Each structure stands twice: as structure tokens, then as C-alpha cells.
Amino acid sequence: DAKTTQPTSMDCAEGRAANLPCNHSTISGNEYVYWYRQIHSQGPQYIIHGLKNNETNEMASLIITEDRKSSTLILPHATLRDTAVYYCIVRVVAGGFKTIFGAGTRLFVKA
Amino acid sequence: EAGVTQSPTHLIKTRGQQATLRCSPISGHTSVYWYQQALGLGLQFLLWYDEGEERNRGNFPPRFSGRQFPNYSSELNVNALELEDSALYLCASSLARAYTIYFGEGSWLTVV
Numbered sequence: 001d002a003k004t005t006q007p008t009s010m011d012c013a014e015g016r017a018a019n020l021p022c023n024h025s026t027i028s029g030n031e032y033v034y035w036y037r038q039i040h041s042q043g044p045q046y047i048i049h050g051l052k053n054n055e056t057n058e059m060a061s062l063i064i065t066e067d068r069k070s071s072t073l074i075l076p077h078a079t080l081r082d083t084a085v086y087y088c089i090v091r092v093v094a095g096g097f098k099t100i101f102g103a104g105t106r107l108f109v110k111a
Numbered sequence: 112e113a114g115v116t117q118s119p120t121h122l123i124k125t126r127g128q129q130a131t132l133r134c135s136p137i138s139g140h141t142s143v144y145w146y147q148q149a150l151g152l153g154l155q156f157l158l159w160y161d162e163g164e165e166r167n168r169g170n171f172p173p174r175f176s177g178r179q180f181p182n183y184s185s186e187l188n189v190n191a192l193e194l195e196d197s198a199l200y201l202c203a204s205s206l207a208r209a210y211t212i213y214f215g216e217g218s219w220l221t222v223v
Contacts, residue, residue, distance in 0.1 A: 034211070043115070043201055043214035044154070087154075101146075101154035 004088045009106040012082075018075040020105050022088030025069045031092055033064060035073045037084040038104070044087065047073065078109045113138065115215035117202050123221045124192050132187045132218045136204030143185040144212055145177060146201040154201065160185055161208050192222045 005023040012018040024033065032051050036044040048055055048062045050071075055062045061074040075082055087104040116135045124130050136143050145157040156169040160179035168175075174190040183204075189196055199219055203212040 036214075041148075041199060041217075043203075043216045046211055046213055049211060103153050 004090060004102060006086075006088050006102065006105045008103065009108065011108045011110060012075075012078045014080060014109055014111050015077055018078040018082065018107060018109070020073040020075075020086050020088075020107065021070065022073070023070045024088070024090050027068050027090050028092070031090040033062065033068075033071050034089050034091060035060070035062065036087045036089070036101075037082075038087070039081075039084040044101075047086075078107075080109050080111065083107060083109045115202055115204050115213055117200075117215040117218050119218060120216075121219045121221070123223060126192055126194060126222055128192050130189045130192060130196075130220055130222075132189075132200050132202075132220070134185045134187070134202030134204075134215060136183050136185070136202075137213060140204035140206050140213075141183050142205045142208050142210075142212075143179055143183065144203040144205075145185070145187050146203065147171075147198045148201060148217075149195070149198040157200075158187065166208070189220070194222050196220060197222045 032049050034049040035047040037047055038044045048057055048060050050062045050064055064071045085104040085106050087101045089101060115137055118133045122130055142161045144159050146154040147157050148154050157171055158177050159167045163179050177185055177187040179185045199217045201214050201217045203214040205212040
């Protein structure tokens with residue numbers, strides 16, 4: 001599975017959009033981009049995933065560049081409860097989920 | 112619908128002992144994954160079970176083992192516990208090997 005690079009930490013004002021970038025320049029054509037978040041030592045929570053096209057669900061939007069070498073997770077209206085570590089990972093669909101999660105981005109949402 | 116459930120929530124063991132952690136996947140899910148997360152560190156892949164078989168394991172010694180039962184629940188066994196085994200052990204499940212995985216809340220193992 002391809003490696004990802006994320007900023008160590010980011011701040012966001014409550015009510016504003018949080019845009020979390022992820023670089024995955026070595027991604028293969030059959031690898032999906034997945035986002036999870038982990039709130040203070042709880043189990044990671046699935047957010048969203050995509051292959052090529054932009055995706056949106058009730059939690060967030062995922063924007064993947066045309067060359068698929070980077071992506072951005074967007075939390076449209078961040079709240080204090082969105083403060084967490086956000087993990088961007090890429091994985092081959094059929095290969096199980098043995099990917100190692102990196103350090104992620106620690107997002108601080110401030111009032 | 113119940114999520115992934117893990118037990119026990121907390122476990123304290125003495126160095127050299129054995130620990131057993133249990134996981135019940137989401138109903139209908141056949142794949143189970145185990146991860147270790149030491150305090151302040153990222154998730155490290157441990158084991159993957161699919162349809163009762165071990166499909167892959169991470170870079171961990173053989174004293175980390177497990178199994179998946181016919182009802183797809185799973186247990187993780189850690190033998191000859193060492194202090195550095197103290198961590199949050201996370202179980203996750205997916206509908207099949209190709210699908211999104213969902214995590215439980217984890218089991219905290221403390222080795223003293």
C-alpha cells in the first residue's frame with residue numbers, strides 16, 4: 001500500500017471549514033483513499049473514502065486531485081467535537097486492511 | 112445495529128503471563144482485523160482473519176496469535192507478556208476483505 005504524508009497538526013475556528021490535506025504521490029490505480037479520525041484514544045471512526053471522483057457524505061467531503069497524488073478532507077462546519085487525529089490512508093481494495101496508519105493530522109478546533 | 116464490541120475494556124497482567132482479548136464483529140461481517148496502538152503512537156497492523164483463516168500478519172513476534180471462530184468472532188492471545196506490550200488493542204471488522212473496516216473501542220492492556 002502507498003505511503004501518505006500529512007501535516008502534523010492544524011487549527012480551525014469553530015464553525016469554519018476545516019481542510020485537511022494528504023499527499024499520496026505513489027498511489028496506484030487500484031488504491032482507494034480512506035479517511036478515519038480518532039478522538040482521544042477511542043477507536044478510529046470511519047469518515048469517507050474515494051477512488052477518483054469527489055465524494056460527500058453527512059460527515060465530510062473528499063476532494064481527490066485529477067492525478068490522484070493528493071486529496072483534501074473537508075469538514076464544512078467544524079465543531080469542538082471534531083477535535084481529533086485524522087488519518088489518511090490508501091489501500092488496495094482486495095488486499096484486506098493491513099495498512100499501517102501513520103501519525104495523522106491532529107486537528108484542534110477552537111472556539 | 113451493534114458495532115464492533117471488544118472485551119475486556121481494561122486488563123492488567125504481570126510480565127510473563129498470557130492475555131486474551133476478544134472481539135465480536137458487526138453482524139454479517141466476516142473479516143476481522145487486530146491493531147496495536149501504543150500510547151501516543153500510530154496504529155500497527157497485527158493480524159487479519161477472513162472466513163476463519165489467518166490471511167496476513169504484521170511485523171510482530173509469534174507470541175502474538177489469534178483465531179477466528181465459526182461465528183466470525185475473534186480472540187487475540189499474547190503470550191509471555193512484556194512491558195512494551197502495554198497498549199490499546201483495537202479490533203475492526205468488514206463485510207468482506209474488500210470493504211470498509213469499522214473499529215471497536217479497543218481493549219487497554221497494561222503489563223506490570
